[in-house]
Amino acid sequence: MDVNAAVAAAAAIAGVLTGVIAMLAFRWSERDQKRPTRTSLHTDPVLPPGVDTVLSVLRSSAVVLDEADAVVKASSAAYALGLVRGGKLAVEPMLQMARDTRRDGEIRQVELDLPRRGTGRGEALAVSARVAPLGSRLVLLLVEDLTEARRIEAVRRDFVANVSHELKTPVGALSLLSEAVMDASDDPEAVQRFAGRMQIEATRLTNLVQELIDLSRVQNDDPLEDAEPVRVDELVAEAIDRCRHQAGTKQITMATNVWAPEGPDPGGPGRRAGAAADLHVWGNRGQLAAALGNLVENAVNYSPARTRVGIAARRLTAPGGDMIELAVTDQGIGISDRDKERIFERFYRVDPARSRATGGTGLGLAIVKHVVASHGGEVTVWSAEGQGSTFTLRLPEAGAARDRAQQHPDLEDEAGPADPSPYEPLPAPEVLP
Secondary structure (H helix, E strand, O other), rough: OOHHHHHHHHHHHHHHHHHHHHHHHHHHHHHHOOOOOOOHHHHOOOOOOOOOOHHHOOOOOEEEEOOOOEEEOOHHHHHHOEEEEOOOEOOOHHHHHHHHHHHHHOOOOEEEEEOOHHHHOOOOEEEEEEEEEEEOOEEEEEEEEHHHHHHHHHHHHHHHHHHHHHHHHHHHHHHHHHHHHHHHHOOOHHHHHHHHHHHHHHHHHHHHHHHHHHHHHHHOOOOOOOOEEHHHHHHHHOOOHHHHHHHHOOOOOEEEEEOOOOOOOOOOOOOOOOOHHEEEEEEEEHHHHHHHHHHHHHHHHOOOOOOOOEEEEEEEOOOOEHHHHHHEEOOOOOOOHHOOOOOOOOOOOOOOHHHHHHOOOOOOEEEEEEEHHHHHOEEEEEEEEOEEEEEEEEEEEEEEHHHHHOOOOOOOOOOOOOOOOOOOOOOOOOOEO
């Protein structure tokens, strides 16, 4: 009896222990399931509330890294700059900054030059990178592209340096000439000679200041805000009047030719020639007149005496709308292939000695380029040393002129012969004294 009771008691105790152990094991398993694992920390990081929205409106490229240097969040700009590749930050200096910031919590900033992807030109991409901790486990990287800002700053420095140099020359000359006048006060002929030189330098200084003002205006103003249809014949007449005195002094013949939709053209079948009043361009009259005037003035200044300068205008049919082409041709010294790549730069002169003699400032073609570009056109140059040059402006035709051409299809230009050589006489020119 006692033995049976002991066995029963032992079985009961064993059952109770088994139940307790099972209950403890169940509780322990449940607690482990609720506890976050190290793997889940790496694969499913969570951005702090509102950070995702803020990053989406930032202009800078944004990258968020977790504690394993994996990319949690990256903006499209970061991918475009090549900062993120394959889910990893691809720029080693930035990655090292992120690790240092994660370790000590300090904000770091550095400027770097990165290779530009896909250009093959070896150009560097200038960026400013800033790293800051984001919560306890994440790191935020903000990258700003400084390439364009640096380019503009370099252009500004060059411009200021060139302006300073150009202004110092006539100002210094005026200072020296004024001293010479004072020393030669008892010599009327010397005073007259020095005064004439002072007048030349003063004129040069005035022209330089005016062209600086014109260049600043065409760069900052929108010429299409007050645009209007401008008659091509008026632009041509104004450009010729601007240079009539210089041309007469050098016995240079000014000739014009216009290909417009009126009447048969004796130059070839399919072309129609007529009055320049039928050609209109759309834009700011003052800026367009200044651009064409600069080209004609250069043609006269760089042409030998008793030569010919031609101004031609015609309509060209283009897929995006008709264009008006204005060409200025001279028989001057010409431009080398090396110089043709730089003639539209500010203050660049093909022949500095000749520019000083003619009063050139090196800004005329820069103004032409900006005016044409702001009007939606283009300027090109053809030149050969010792033969001459042809500068061609292509500008959109005014809408009113196009509408009139559509209402009268019989006046539309048809396909005609190839463009005339820049040095062949323009057909039926109107020679102006």
